[in-house]
Every structure is written in C-alpha cells, then in structure tokens.
Amino acid sequence: MALHVGSYPLVKKEELAKGFYSFTLSCPEAAEAAKPGQFVNLKVPEFSLRRPISICEIDKAAGTLRLVLEVRGDGTEKLAAFEEGDKIDMLAPLGNGFAVNPAEKAAVIGGGIGVPPMLELAKRFSGTAYAVLGFRNEDASILEEDFRACCADTLLYTDDGSKGEKGFVTDGLKKLLSREKLDVIYACGPEIMLKNVIRLADSAGVRCQVSMEQRMACGVGACYVCACRMVMDGEEYYGHVCKDGPVFDSKQLVL
Amino acid sequence: MADLSVKIAGVSFKNPVIPASGTFGYGREYAEFYDIGKLGGISVKGTTLERRDGNPPPRVAETPAGMLNSVGLQNPGVEHFIREEIPYLKGTGVKIIANIAGSTPEDYAEMARRLDETDVDMIELNISCPNVKCGGAAFGTDPEVAGGITRLVKAATKKPVMVKLTPNVTDIALMAKAVEAEGADAVSLINTLLGMRIDIKTRRPVLKNNVGGLSGPAVFPVAVRMVWQVANAVKIPVVGMGGIATWKDAVEMMMAGASAVQVGAALFTNPYAPVEIIDGLNRYLDENGIAGVSDIVGTVQPW
Structure with a gap:
C-alpha cells in the first residue's frame, strides 16, 4: 500500500520568511513512496478539516519529507505553531505527481506558495532545469538558494522589484523561451499565473503540466x-x- | 465478543456502523486504508438518474467543530453506479445502501425500478440534500411530497426503502410519520443543516454556492435530539447520523433510539473513524456485560 497514515515527528522547523515555514518530517515509508508534485494532508489540532500541503523535498535516504506552508488562516496558523519534536498526524503521499523525464529540457515556474513543489521536481533534472520564481516582494521570497543549487539558471521576479527583477514569472518564461528550446514547462501558482503560463507554452508549442x-x-x-x-x-x-x-x-x- | 449485528428492515448488518452518503464515494478510496468489508454497510454517494456535475468550487469550508459542504450531488449517474460500482462493492461483502436523489418524484421511482434487479441491499431516498436547486430538501420539507415519493418508490421496488430526512424543518417527527404512513421501511437522519460562512476580507461567502450543509460534531446534539424525537414517534427503525466521531457518540445515538449509525464528516479528520467506532462499541459492550448492541437501542431514560 502506497498510502501512509500516522503521527510523524517534526525534526526540523525553519521560518523561511514571515509567515512561511519549512517543516521536515521523519516519515520513512511515506518518503520512500513519495514523488515530486504529490501532497500530504495534515491534521490540524482542534480543527475538522485537514490541510493539504505540497511536498517540497523528498529525502529517501534520510527518510524525510520537507513541506513548506504559508500561514493563510486559522488552520495554517495552528499548523505553524508546531515545534520541533512534536508529532504531526499526516496522510501521505497523495495525488498523482508530475510526469518526469530527466533527459528533457525543463522549466519549472513557481509563484508564491506555488514555489515549494517545484523544488523536488527541479532536482530530478540533475542540474539541467531552469527555474523561474515569482513573489509579492522580498519579504515573501523563499527557497531561492535551494533552486540556485540545483538548477542551470534561476530567474527571480517580484511584483514590486524589491528582489530580483520587477515583473511576473511570465516575463522570465518569455525570456527563457526566446533563448532555450524547452521540451516541457511545469508550473504551480495562482490561477491567473497558470493561465498566462499555459498561453505562453501553447504559443511556443511546449508541453505544460500545472499543479492546482x-x-x-x-x-x-x-x-x-x-x-x-x-x-x-x-x-x-x-x-x-x-x-x-x-x-x-x-x-x-x-x- | 459481543454481538454487534443489527437487522434493519429485514437486512442484516454485521455491525451498526455505516459510512454516510457523500463522504465515502463508492468505498474504493477507503479500501486503501482498511478492509471495507469490516463495515456494517456503506451508504454510497448520492446517485441521480443522469450524471450530475455538481456546484462550482469552493465547495467546502471549515466551521467551529465541523464543516460546510456544497458539492451538489456530483455523481456519474445511476447506470454507471449499476455497471461499475455495484459489482465492486458486492465483491467486498459489505451491505450496499444505494442513496438516490431525484429532480422529480418520478426520478426516484425510475431509479428504484432500475435498482430493483441489482445487488443493492437497501435504497435510501435522499429527499434532504440542501445543495441542489430542483428537488433535494424541497421534497423533504413537505410531508405530502415526501410521503408521495415514498409511495411511488415502494410501488417500484421490492428492496427495503429508507428515507433520509432533513433537519431543516420545524417538526421532523411529522416528516417521519408521513413517510412511515406511505410504507417507508426505515428512516435515516439527520442530513446536513443549512449554513453559511463569509470571508470578512472579501465580503464573499466562502462557498461559491453561498450556502451549504453543516456537518461534524457541531450538529451532534441536534441530531441526537431529532433521532430521539423521531424514534418516539414511529415504529420503523431509525438510523442515526450527524456529527458522530467516536464510539461514545455512537452509543449515545443508539441510546437515543438509533438502530444503527452513519458516520460522515469524521472520516475527513480520521479516515479510520468507522473501524475505530466498531472496535470501541465492541469493547464497551464487553466491559459492560451487554450481550448485543441492539440491547442499548432506545434505552435512554428521560427525566
């Protein structure tokens, strides 16, 4: 059975930016089964509904999954209050994940909290993938160094120009499309961003997978x-x- | 080992715990967690005559001790259910309760006719869905209409018929009596309570359908009260549901008068809730020297 349910220890917690938390959970079976693009469903103490969080990194050797969550409401605020050593009730891994062919030339496009699931995906291309990351502003920018460490090039945009270039991820994608022959584009982010990424991919005749x-x-x-x-x-x-x-x-x- | 089996409208269930319609699909997803043949029965996703697409998202919102949903009876239609899902469910050995919902009274009769020759064990009439424009709870709030649908369905099938009641009425016992008088073999209650949440930042309802059905522990005391009132008003068996999350809730609901229980929203918090309730009931009965689970039904001693 690929599906795992249990209480897993939070072994590492980091605040990546204000309201953005990185959780590393020790969960060897779930880590073994997980694929990039899948998600987990976390139980929130005292809440009825679990919160779906995408998988940011999978370390099968260490038996860990890394999750990055943004505090958006009462539920995610409660999740953010977990501390190292606490156990978190989790269903994982869920959903289908990205279809990956490591031989292809890929671009991964992430906007805001859509950035984390692109990291494990980018790593599967052994340094050949291009990343385009977009954030509201410098204070909300996360994981830049992680992408720089595993991608051929990382283009960063903020809405207000406080970090990277001022603009949207679609500006970066246009730039990439003009200079690289891409086989596939992957994207995760707000719906309007996905719409525009798909439009660009279609007009360039490049396959596109999006995470919703x-x-x-x-x-x-x-x-x-x-x-x-x-x-x-x-x-x-x-x-x-x-x-x-x-x-x-x-x-x-x-x- | 206490006797957990119950008999409702001539159908024998190995235990009184049944996942509620709309929370368990057709069982396939939860079969990844445990053997669904362990469950008393499954009330499958509400089925309509034709495929239904349901309401636009968001269809769910958190609430204190519960949730709102506005799925709107999305389902692939009765023929798909008969062809693809009944054989699968039959293979698991679980008792199958077909939950049907119509836009017209005749829809219910037509589905009952089609299900009559299948392996379903019981038909549950959903006259209480709060999330559809035609039919749904509108049928379940008028005793004449509810009774009329029951009569039509009873004439169309030999299967036992259970009518699922809405709590969004002034007197639920009156509704129960109306369907009993037209031949209902059992009633199940409560469906969800109509509710609403508003995002104060956007001033928009959280649900795209604006309103939706409230379920979860928040509704449990309301459900217990209504089950108690209905059990005192009718002679046919009552299946209780609404916010049951633990074996203690199940015991309480059965003491109020439920012959069996359905478990819904609790699945989303804990996918194992139904099997944990079965185990808990078994322990409770053994520890209290009670021979069979039916012995606790309706044993509340009101002041």
Whole structure:
C-alpha cells in the first residue's frame, strides 16, 4: 500500500520568511513512496478539516519529507505553531505527481506558495532545469538558494522589484523561451499565473503540466469537494484536484 | 465478543456502523486504508438518474467543530453506479445502501425500478440534500411530497426503502410519520443543516454556492435530539447520523433510539473513524456485560 497514515515527528522547523515555514518530517515509508508534485494532508489540532500541503523535498535516504506552508488562516496558523519534536498526524503521499523525464529540457515556474513543489521536481533534472520564481516582494521570497543549487539558471521576479527583477514569472518564461528550446514547462501558482503560463507554452508549442490548488476535505477522492474544471473530448466536467491531480496536463484543464 | 449485528428492515448488518452518503464515494478510496468489508454497510454517494456535475468550487469550508459542504450531488449517474460500482462493492461483502436523489418524484421511482434487479441491499431516498436547486430538501420539507415519493418508490421496488430526512424543518417527527404512513421501511437522519460562512476580507461567502450543509460534531446534539424525537414517534427503525466521531457518540445515538449509525464528516479528520467506532462499541459492550448492541437501542431514560 502506497498510502501512509500516522503521527510523524517534526525534526526540523525553519521560518523561511514571515509567515512561511519549512517543516521536515521523519516519515520513512511515506518518503520512500513519495514523488515530486504529490501532497500530504495534515491534521490540524482542534480543527475538522485537514490541510493539504505540497511536498517540497523528498529525502529517501534520510527518510524525510520537507513541506513548506504559508500561514493563510486559522488552520495554517495552528499548523505553524508546531515545534520541533512534536508529532504531526499526516496522510501521505497523495495525488498523482508530475510526469518526469530527466533527459528533457525543463522549466519549472513557481509563484508564491506555488514555489515549494517545484523544488523536488527541479532536482530530478540533475542540474539541467531552469527555474523561474515569482513573489509579492522580498519579504515573501523563499527557497531561492535551494533552486540556485540545483538548477542551470534561476530567474527571480517580484511584483514590486524589491528582489530580483520587477515583473511576473511570465516575463522570465518569455525570456527563457526566446533563448532555450524547452521540451516541457511545469508550473504551480495562482490561477491567473497558470493561465498566462499555459498561453505562453501553447504559443511556443511546449508541453505544460500545472499543479492546482483547491479547498479539500478527504484528500483521497471520496468526498468530491475539491472540484476543478476539466475537459475531455470537448466535454467539460468537474474533476477533483486531490485524485485527478494535483498535477494536470494543461490540455485537461479549463481555466 | 459481543454481538454487534443489527437487522434493519429485514437486512442484516454485521455491525451498526455505516459510512454516510457523500463522504465515502463508492468505498474504493477507503479500501486503501482498511478492509471495507469490516463495515456494517456503506451508504454510497448520492446517485441521480443522469450524471450530475455538481456546484462550482469552493465547495467546502471549515466551521467551529465541523464543516460546510456544497458539492451538489456530483455523481456519474445511476447506470454507471449499476455497471461499475455495484459489482465492486458486492465483491467486498459489505451491505450496499444505494442513496438516490431525484429532480422529480418520478426520478426516484425510475431509479428504484432500475435498482430493483441489482445487488443493492437497501435504497435510501435522499429527499434532504440542501445543495441542489430542483428537488433535494424541497421534497423533504413537505410531508405530502415526501410521503408521495415514498409511495411511488415502494410501488417500484421490492428492496427495503429508507428515507433520509432533513433537519431543516420545524417538526421532523411529522416528516417521519408521513413517510412511515406511505410504507417507508426505515428512516435515516439527520442530513446536513443549512449554513453559511463569509470571508470578512472579501465580503464573499466562502462557498461559491453561498450556502451549504453543516456537518461534524457541531450538529451532534441536534441530531441526537431529532433521532430521539423521531424514534418516539414511529415504529420503523431509525438510523442515526450527524456529527458522530467516536464510539461514545455512537452509543449515545443508539441510546437515543438509533438502530444503527452513519458516520460522515469524521472520516475527513480520521479516515479510520468507522473501524475505530466498531472496535470501541465492541469493547464497551464487553466491559459492560451487554450481550448485543441492539440491547442499548432506545434505552435512554428521560427525566
């Protein structure tokens, strides 16, 4: 069985930026089974609904998963209060993950809290992937050094120009497309960003996989709450982020 | 080892714990966690005559001690259920409760006809979904209409028929009596309570459907009260649900008058909730020298 449920110790906690926390959990079975692009569902003390958090890094040798979460509301605030040594109730790994061919020339595009899941993915390309990262501002920028350590090039943008270049990830993607022959583009971030990335990928004729976000409950495909608009053979329908995704081929989605 | 088995409307369940419709799909996902054949039964995802796409997202919101949902009966339709899901469920050995929802009274009868020759063990009439525009809770708030649908369905199938009631009424016992009078073999309650949450930053409802159904521990005392009132008003068995998360909740609900219980929102917090409730019931009965779980049904001694 690939699915693991249990209480796992938080072995390392770091505040990457204000309101952004990196959690490393010791969970050997889940780490062994995990793929880039998958997520976990964390139980929040005193809350009914678990919170889905994407996997940022997988260390099979150490038996750990790294998660990065942003405090957005009461639930994530409660999660952020966990300290090293605490045990966290987790279902993992969930969802489908990215399809990866390490021989391909890939660009990984992340916006805000969409950046963390791109890290493990980028690492799978053994230094050949290009990263384009976008943040609101310098204070909200995370994981830059991690990407620089594993990517051929890392382009960084902020909305206000307080770090990297002023602009959006789509500016960086345009730059990359003009100078590199990419085989595949991967993206995770706000819906408007995904829409624009897909538009650029389509016009360049490059395949594109995107990771989606939606409010969830069960996390395993049973309750149907995390709907996202999909299309097959010209017919639109609601699929579910937790089971049909969170990673989708851009052609499967209606954004 | 106490006797956990219960008999409801002629159907024998090996124990009284049943995942509630809409929280357990058709069982496949939770079969990754445990043998779903251990469960008393499964009330499967609400099924409609034709495929239904459901409501736009977000469809879920956290609430104090619970959650709101506005899925809106997304499902692949009754034919898909019959072709793809019933054979799978049959193979697990679990009792199958088909939950059906119509846009018209005739829809219910038509689905009941189609299910009559299948391996489902019981049909649950969902006349209480708060998240659909046609039918749904509108049928479950009018005793005439609820009774009429029950009558039509009973004429269309030999399967036992259980009617799932909405709590969004003034007098739920009146609704229960209305469907009993038209031949319902059992009633189940409560469906969700209509609720709403607003994001104070955006001034928008959290749910895209604006309103949705409240479930989880927050509704448990309401559910216990309604089960108690209904159990005192009808002779047919009552299946209790609404916020049950632990074996203690299950015992309480059965003491209020439920012959069996359904477990829903608790699954999202703890996927093992139904099996832990079964184990807990077993321990409770053994420790208290109670021979069978049916012996506690309706044993509350009101002041």
